[in-house]
Amino acid sequence: MSQTYRLNNSGQINRDKKISFKFNGKKYFGYEGDTLASALLANGIHLVGRSFKYHRPRGFFGAGVDEPYAIVQMVRNNETEPNVRATEQELFEGLEAKSVNCWPSVNFDIGAINNFFNKFLPAGFYYKTFMWPKSFWYRIYEPFIRKAAGFGVASTKYDSERYEHKYEYCDLLIAGSGPAGLSGAYAAAKNGARVILAEEKPRFGGSLLTSEVNIGNQSGKDWAEKIIAELKEMPNVTVKNRSQVFGYYDHNMLVMSEKVSDHLPKTKKFSPKQRLWYIRAKEVLISSGSIERPIVFGNNDTPGVVLASAAKEYLKVYGVLVGKKPLVFTNNDSAYETAIEFKKNGIDPIILDSRNAPKSEIIEEAKNLGIEIKFSYVVVAANGYKKVKSAQIAHISSDKRNLGKIEKINCDCICVSGFWTPTIHLSSQSGNKTKFDEKIDAFVPGKSKQNETTVGSASGIFNLEETISTSFEKGYQLSKKITNNDNKVSVPQVSEKKFTNHDKFWCVPLPDKKNFKRFLDFQNDVTVSDIELALREGYRSIEHVKRYTTLGMATDQGKTSNLNGLQLVSDVENKVVPSVGHTTFRPPYTPVSIGAIVGREIGKHSKPTRKSPMHSWHEKNNAVFVDAGMWLRPRYYKKGNEGLFEASKREAENVRKNVGVCDVTTLGKIDIKGPDAAEFLNRVYTNAWLKLPVGKARYGVMLREDGIVMDDGTTTRISENHYHMTTTTAQAANVLSHLEYYLQLVWPDLNVNVVSTTEQWAGAAIAGPKSRSLLQKLFPNKDLSNEGLPFMGYTEGDLFGVPARIFRISFSGELAYELNVQSDFGNFMWEKIIEVGNEFEIQPYGTEALSTLRIEMGHVAGSELDGRTIPYDNGLDGLISKKKDFIGKRSLNREAFIAQSRQKVVGVVPLDKKTSIPEGSHLVKDASAKLPNPKLGHISASCWSVEYNNPFSLAIVKDGKNMIGKKLYALSPLKNKSIPVEIVSSHYVDPKGERVRS
Amino acid sequence: MLYIECPYCGLRSQNEFAYGGDGTVKRPTLNKEVSDKEWDNFVYNRKSPRGKHVELWHHISGCRQWIKVQRDTVTHEIFKTVSADKEI
Numbered sequence A: 001m002s003q004t005y006r007l008n009n010s011g012q013i014n015r016d017k018k019i020s021f022k023f024n025g026k027k028y029f030g031y032e033g034d035t036l037a038s039a040l041l042a043n044g045i046h047l048v049g050r051s052f053k054y055h056r057p058r059g060f061f062g063a064g065v066d067e068p069y070a071i072v073q074m075v076r077n078n079e080t081e082p083n084v085r086a087t088e089q090e091l092f093e094g095l096e097a098k099s100v101n102c103w104p105s106v107n108f109d110i111g112a113i114n115n116f117f118n119k120f121l122p123a124g125f126y127y128k129t130f131m132w133p134k135s136f137w138y139r140i141y142e143p144f145i146r147k148a149a150g151f152g153v154a155s156t157k158y159d160s161e162r163y164e165h166k167y168e169y170c171d172l173l174i175a176g177s178g179p180a181g182l183s184g185a186y187a188a189a190k191n192g193a194r195v196i197l198a199e200e201k202p203r204f205g206g207s208l209l210t211s212e213v214n215i216g217n218q219s220g221k222d223w224a225e226k227i228i229a230e231l232k233e234m235p236n237v238t239v240k241n242r243s244q245v246f247g248y249y250d251h252n253m254l255v256m257s258e259k260v261s262d263h264l265p266k267t268k269k270f271s272p273k274q275r276l277w278y279i280r281a282k283e284v285l286i287s288s289g290s291i292e293r294p295i296v297f298g299n300n301d302t303p304g305v306v307l308a309s310a311a312k313e314y315l316k317v318y319g320v321l322v323g324k325k326p327l328v329f330t331n332n333d334s335a336y337e338t339a340i341e342f343k344k345n346g347i348d349p350i351i352l353d354s355r356n357a358p359k360s361e362i363i364e365e366a367k368n369l370g371i372e373i374k375f376s377y378v379v380v381a382a383n384g385y386k387k388v389k390s391a392q393i394a395h396i397s398s399d400k401r402n403l404g405k406i407e408k409i410n411c412d413c414i415c416v417s418g419f420w421t422p423t424i425h426l427s428s429q430s431g432n433k434t435k436f437d438e439k440i441d442a443f444v445p446g447k448s449k450q451n452e453t454t455v456g457s458a459s460g461i462f463n464l465e466e467t468i469s470t471s472f473e474k475g476y477q478l479s480k481k482i483t484n485n486d487n488k489v490s491v492p493q494v495s496e497k498k499f500t501n502h503d504k505f506w507c508v509p510l511p512d513k514k515n516f517k518r519f520l521d522f523q524n525d526v527t528v529s530d531i532e533l534a535l536r537e538g539y540r541s542i543e544h545v546k547r548y549t550t551l552g553m554a555t556d557q558g559k560t561s562n563l564n565g566l567q568l569v570s571d572v573e574n575k576v577v578p579s580v581g582h583t584t585f586r587p588p589y590t591p592v593s594i595g596a597i598v599g600r601e602i603g604k605h606s607k608p609t610r611k612s613p614m615h616s617w618h619e620k621n622n623a624v625f626v627d628a629g630m631w632l633r634p635r636y637y638k639k640g641n642e643g644l645f646e647a648s649k650r651e652a653e654n655v656r657k658n659v660g661v662c663d664v665t666t667l668g669k670i671d672i673k674g675p676d677a678a679e680f681l682n683r684v685y686t687n688a689w690l691k692l693p694v695g696k697a698r699y700g701v702m703l704r705e706d707g708i709v710m711d712d713g714t715t716t717r718i719s720e721n722h723y724h725m726t727t728t729t730a731q732a733a734n735v736l737s738h739l740e741y742y743l744q745l746v747w748p749d750l751n752v753n754v755v756s757t758t759e760q761w762a763g764a765a766i767a768g769p770k771s772r773s774l775l776q777k778l779f780p781n782k783d784l785s786n787e788g789l790p791f792m793g794y795t796e797g798d799l800f801g802v803p804a805r806i807f808r809i810s811f812s813g814e815l816a817y818e819l820n821v822q823s824d825f826g827n828f829m830w831e832k833i834i835e836v837g838n839e840f841e842i843q844p845y846g847t848e849a850l851s852t853l854r855i856e857m858g859h860v861a862g863s864e865l866d867g868r869t870i871p872y873d874n875g876l877d878g879l880i881s882k883k884k885d886f887i888g889k890r891s892l893n894r895e896a897f898i899a900q901s902r903q904k905v906v907g908v909v910p911l912d913k914k915t916s917i918p919e920g921s922h923l924v925k926d927a928s929a930k931l932p933n934p935k936l937g938h939i940s941a942s943c944w945s946v947e948y949n950n951p952f953s954l955a956i957v958k959d960g961k962n963m964i965g966k967k968l969y970a971l972s973p974l975k976n977k978s979i980p981v982e983i984v985s986s987h988y989v990d991p992k993g994e995r996v997r998s
Numbered sequence B: 001m002l003y004i005e006c007p008y009c010g011l012r013s014q015n016e017f018a019y020g021g022d023g024t025v026k027r028p029t030l031n032k033e034v035s036d037k038e039w040d041n042f043v044y045n046r047k048s049p050r051g052k053h054v055e056l057w058h059h060i061s062g063c064r065q066w067i068k069v070q071r072d073t074v075t076h077e078i079f080k081t082v083s084a085d086k087e088i
């Protein structure tokens, strides 16, 4: 099909470049510079989708971000994307799009039956219709709604596109490149300010692209082009098109989404699809313009009913006719420009003006051009189902209550204008309380809350001369405030046609005995009668009316509907609009893709990955890794066909029998120095620290002020005023912040410094009965006997030329040591241990074996120190000093903490000695008791005891100390298990701790 | 996102900081007899004032200093920031 609605020589498109695209499977042509909407209209396509609720045919209403109808499902480079506005999507070669919200096709839509059953879909239908009977919900209502509702289908594929975030700082951010934005940007840039000028559309210039004005002896469009060209050359200016400033946040932080590649068939290499800019601006100039609002009349959603400004944009920017027999229906002068533009292109429009004989320059011009104008006339209803075929029009009385005789007039489109609504989203988001401007029946920004200034039609100024002069002045003043420069550029001469007042008229009354649907919200299908019903039902607050009727809740957020909705509420309620108020403007101004919000923080980039220096050795030796916070740790080293269970069992057995080595680099390490370090540790830990000698380590528990255990670990006195603290992997960062808090805020008199050294040391735990013999071979010149380096001893050694720290500490309950070397030598250390350890049958072990070893020894760890337990619960009450005060001590006197039946860690063994108990299982007295079955405690950690070759678990149980020997049940509804168990001591293996001291 | 003036580093975005709660709370001194009520007030009870409020922020991705910030809890306006050893 040829482009029968394309004009031959008007528009700003590139006719030399023809572009082919597909819509609903059919091939069409357009030109470079088209949007999908303009190209479809050029081909005479007006039917693009179906409405949300009634599935009525929907076409195009606007030409940009305010578009409520023309939402399509896009296919670009084999990726599908829902919720794309055809009016914003630029055409590219090979573009494919299809209609949404219609099934089986846009021409024959089964859902349209809703249109005839609309009694079932009144205001609040979400809350009413589908409530009864309950059993219908899952089987009938929900599947029906799922199939029928929604604007497209999200892709289930991984999004292979790249999205970026960018942080930027500037003196002045300008949102919108219309006459106001260009003037402000130019004046500020010339005065030395660092300026970012953002334009949501591909073309700069805003209203200047379509208006017949003259600035500085050139057309508005030429002036805009000249200013932009000059700004682009300036080093202090960043000019961005396809960039929407959509959110105004605290402290002048604004967020802008830049569509870098959406207009291209394929994203270029090294380029993102979209970029999200976080801009901290010293000042913001909001020049976001205004959006035309419609007049409400019968069947005003019929395809072919468009905003007059959109019809003008299609003509002047794209050279496209929205119709060949246009009717222009207006209450103001601006729509005359549309009519004149039709006339200039050889099309005869008819103007219906609700006003009674208004007089102005532009009306005079229209008359002189021979355009037929009917004053005091309105469109009562559009005729036609899938496209406007004619209109029912009538004379209207001056009080706008009575209609004359209905006449029928043939037309193929109705261009409607009900005056202009300033786009105040950004200023409102900044916290600016809006005020109602009677002159334009719309809200305008009030007093600035943050460093923001609104100019141009966004502030309610619809006169170009005033817009340009005030914007130049604002740009100059704001830049002067920031830069202290005083370079003022002259304001160009402006000539424009003067407009007369508009008519405060927004809704055509229904003729007698007619019940046309009159739509307020086109995307969500909210009609005048829906709002009236909601008000009859008692909804008063505009926020409630919005949510009950869904007025303004669709993806266009009611850009064309909100104000008419307010007018209606105020009419029915007999209130003035400002006392009804408006709903809150929340970011984003327009939909932003999830990809842009996520940016590069996706997949493996969603968090940093921390690897120990021995990581590649683990990889080479078939380690299976597990996430431990941000760290990757070997969970087990796979041999042959082994799974987790077999491998970890083998590794743990080898530790008990021979010797094993475990990478413990991830443990938090904090270097503590200063003359008051001992005193500080004495306050941080629950046990005594003042008398720890140099060369000794001690186990310590630290609490939060509320008495809950925060962390545990060993701290070693390296020298007189120097300590090495270890924390658990998970709590490392919190413990450092905790220590800094007390040193900086609570006890600044203590002379102590703390610094994290987690990354600086590589650590290896060597555990097992043969560990001393191995260590002796690693350090042949050191006395490592039980007397030379006793349990909890510390010394330093020379590991084949590398300085090493040697700690005799044990987490596994075996004779064990921990070696630390500078991270750079971590791999060297590890390979030496393995190499020398071979004769002792050494095997590396992972976190799973590590857990097994600590669980059967009854050593508590993260699953017991879970942020809910106190030292007593963990059997750590022996570490509570009675002689000194420490962080959290006072809380331990709380009634619940000293209760006799307090929970405590115990051991749990299944009676059959076979069934493993799932972690998280509840312990109960009676497995068959009625639910909710009273819970006595829970399984915190489970393992396969390698010492006894049967399952063993730790549990935290109420009155734990008196439960030993009791028989209970472990219930896991999740795994559908009920396991008879016996409570035993948590110290299942070597309860006296003889091995570690051997 | 707030813009917080660290007394050591200058103006930095909120995402470099961790919130540290009420900056007016004073820990009872060590080894002092403290009533249950006094202790509860220190550990648990916090006001949620509307308007000016002194709070703690920790510049964890910067200089790692704890600082005091006077902020309006309604408007988020920040009036003053000082180092930990000073009072607002």
Ligand SMILES: [Zn+2]
Binding pocket: B006, B007, B008, B009, B010, B059, B062, B063, B064, B065
């Ligand atoms: Zn700092």
